[in-house]
Amino acid sequence: MRLMTYALGLVVVFASAAGAGRAFGPEGKPAPAPAHTAMDEHPGHEATTVAAEGLQVTQAGYTLSPLTTRLVAGQAQTFAFRIVGPDGRAVTQFTREHGTEEHGTELHLIVVRRDMAGYQHLHPVRAADGTWSVPLTVSEPGAYRALADFTPRARTEGLVLGADLDAPGDYQPRLLPKPDWETTADGYTVTRAGEPQAGADSWMTVSVSRNGQPVTLEPYLGSFGHLVALHQGDLAYLHLHPQEGATAGPDVTVDASVAATGTYRLFLEFKHDGTVHLAEFTATTGAGHTHN
Known part of the structure; x- marks a missing residue:
């Protein structure tokens, strides 16, 4: 009788352990729930995630470092800057876009006032030491934003870094035009x-x-x-x-x-x-x- 009782106890223990394993999975962790995606809630619609760019002066170890920080409204000047890499040195190798290795575009520079007036899309020239320069004239005073769009050779993905520039004077911000077609x-x-x-x-x-x-x-x-x-x-x-x-x-x-x-x-x-x-x-x- 004692042997039969012991054997029945073992059966109960192993049955309980098997049930617990099914409920909690290996190592006592809860079993994962079925995968849930946006498609479950909105069949036929795929959620798209787009990252905002140009909001930081430093990202992924790279920094937009303007050498020209003060603009003079109505006056032609040279705007110079560097892209400083994770090692603290100016980056000198970039992936070219829209062309061959000899004739592609290494960097796009956008300069625009904070009220989004005076937009300019420029293509600076890079010196051997990593200093970029481009002729720049802003017509009116105000707070400006410089946005550099580029891909360092050491990365597969591009970066957009932004820095603020100031053109002192009587700043008269413009209202943004209404939406138009x-x-x-x-x-x-x-x-x-x-x-x-x-x-x-x-x-x-x-x-x-x-x-x-x-x-x-x-x-x-x-x-x-x-x-x-x-x-x-x-x-x-x-x-x-x-x-x-x-x-x-x-x-x-x-x-x-x-x-x-x-x-x-x-x-x-x-x-x-x-x-x-x-x-x-x-x-x-x-x-x-x-x-x-």
Whole structure:
């Protein structure tokens, strides 16, 4: 009887242990719940995460270090800066974009006032010691933001760093124009279809015409148009990339997924008849499907 009772006790103990193992998994940890994704809540809609860029002067060990910190409104000057790497030295090796190893673009520099007036897209020249320089004229006083868009050779992903610059004087900030679907630039009419979207895939198409007739856009820096979006307030930067496989014509379709809801100023650069033109829009976002 004692042996039978002992054997039955062992059966009960092992059965309990097996049940606990099924409930808690190995090493007593809770068994994982089934995977949950955005697709479960919103079938047919894929959540998109876009990072805000240009809000920091230092990121991933790299620092935008302006050598020129004071601008003089209405006066041509040389703006100089360096990109300082994790080792504390000026970076001298960058990945070229929009071209060959000899003729590509190593760095894009955006200079814009805090009220998003006076936008300039510049391509500085780098000296052997890592010092970048470019001619720069700002027409009016105010607080300006310099944004450097680049990819160090040591990284596979690009960075956008931002630094504040000051042009002393009587600063009269301008109100941002209301959202619009059509604008003009140097005699061209530029229209857009679609809005930037936060948290979801979105596309926006921009069309260019002159004297009522569509024009055929020419390649500029590797595509038929370059569209930069700046978020009102913090000036978060986004380069909205054109759709792959685009062909020459009057239209440019770009990825319009952005990091946050709100109001954006859109700066479109396009080339026609050998000249680059700048068109500007104000746009507001939709919320999309965001998940915390």
